[in-house]
Amino acid sequence: MHQVRRVAMLSLHTSPLEQPGGGDAGGMNVYVRHLALELAATGVAVDIYTRRTAAAQPDSVELAAHVNVHHITAGPFAKVTKEELPELITEMADAVADHVAALPGDPVRVIHSHYWVSGMAGILVAKRLDLPLVHTMHTMARVKNNHLPPGQTAEPGIREDGEQHIVAAATRLIANTTAEAAELEGHYDGCEQRIDVVSPGVDLKVFKPAFRDRSRKELGIPAGRFHVMFAGRLQRLKGPHVLVKAAAILRAERPDIDLQLSFLGARSGNEKYDLVQLIDGAGLAAAATVHPPVGPEKLADWYRSADVVAVPSSSESFGLVALEAQACGTPVIATNVGGLPRAVSDGRTGLLVDSRSPKLWAAAIASLHDFGDTRADMGRAASVFAEAFGWENTATQTIHSYDLSLTYQYLPPPGC
Numbered sequence: 001m002h003q004v005r006r007v008a009m010l011s012l013h014t015s016p017l018e019q020p021g022g023g024d025a026g027g028m029n030v031y032v033r034h035l036a037l038e039l040a041a042t043g044v045a046v047d048i049y050t051r052r053t054a055a056a057q058p059d060s061v062e063l064a065a066h067v068n069v070h071h072i073t074a075g076p077f078a079k080v081t082k083e084e085l086p087e088l089i090t091e092m093a094d095a096v097a098d099h100v101a102a103l104p105g106d107p108v109r110v111i112h113s114h115y116w117v118s119g120m121a122g123i124l125v126a127k128r129l130d131l132p133l134v135h136t137m138h139t140m141a142r143v144k145n146n147h148l149p150p151g152q153t154a155e156p157g158i159r160e161d162g163e164q165h166i167v168a169a170a171t172r173l174i175a176n177t178t179a180e181a182a183e184l185e186g187h188y189d190g191c192e193q194r195i196d197v198v199s200p201g202v203d204l205k206v207f208k209p210a211f212r213d214r215s216r217k218e219l220g221i222p223a224g225r226f227h228v229m230f231a232g233r234l235q236r237l238k239g240p241h242v243l244v245k246a247a248a249i250l251r252a253e254r255p256d257i258d259l260q261l262s263f264l265g266a267r268s269g270n271e272k273y274d275l276v277q278l279i280d281g282a283g284l285a286a287a288a289t290v291h292p293p294v295g296p297e298k299l300a301d302w303y304r305s306a307d308v309v310a311v312p313s314s315s316e317s318f319g320l321v322a323l324e325a326q327a328c329g330t331p332v333i334a335t336n337v338g339g340l341p342r343a344v345s346d347g348r349t350g351l352l353v354d355s356r357s358p359k360l361w362a363a364a365i366a367s368l369h370d371f372g373d374t375r376a377d378m379g380r381a382a383s384v385f386a387e388a389f390g391w392e393n394t395a396t397q398t399i400h401s402y403d404l405s406l407t408y409q410y411l412p413p414p415g416c
Contacts (some may be wrong), residue, residue, distance in 0.1 A: 201391030239312030245358035326382035
């Protein structure tokens, strides 16, 4: 029987209630939401804290039985950029601590923060309430800066310093993969004995193989069209422009490929990145379309409508899109960075590309087009591969990390 019956999760810069795919909403939103739901299914109550961005937002929203999202007031009733959020850390921490201390029923036993801003606030909350802090980075500044694509602004020094402080102060650190655990050790001097590797999950009830032809028909994808799909925030880090450039190469070198590109997502932050303009500039307006983000059920249809799902990120802690697509039986082409080699089995469920060179991406797309039987085999293997990543496994491993945080709250584990 696990020791923790209630946990407070901090997701202060983005809410699990928001639609992933635009602004600051992405894989982390999916992660927090589904982890909380699965924890509740095992008997752990979850109180999620996020910053109020509009006066009309309710104080609390019941996401499910024993899962509540609380809007705490700190700063203006408006969206605040991630660059401005550090100024609100102390105010957010005070609001969270006050709310947690006043909760009725079972007491919160663990603070679990997500992303560095929440981690900095989490340190203050944990100290004030005398609770252990478990932290999940999701992405890291020094890792992103090491893989910085042209035109992308480097993560600020305040974030690097904040993450360094979190690694030193957190009771336990959760990494998505062994590669991320190694990055915590190598870039931030993280103690191996305080790092728990917990793979993110996928909702296998929604993302599953189904009638591919029906999905294509419903979404207007003609038979015989080679459909390559991208889902995520439209920003340079995620790399949709790589697909546009690769498609331009294929149009010139492989006119026999009847290619269609579909991009699902919205722009993120203040970055000057106009994907539609890039598409028009490449002369691909007839072959590429940009669609707004959609909910999980419709997203699964899009995955199933694709011959290939592309994940051309320059940095990715894990790659939930890759996992969701494979769960739908669709092979993935992904950049060989971060956690993507864990999420995609190269040569079995998809292909890993060693850079974001459009020429290499064009070659990878062409290879899966030319070998249809191999692509079909990859799709079948992908759906089987994804079955090992249900959210219940993520919750079980996370609970173990919580229990360890209670064990070592005041005394570091051996070797640290």
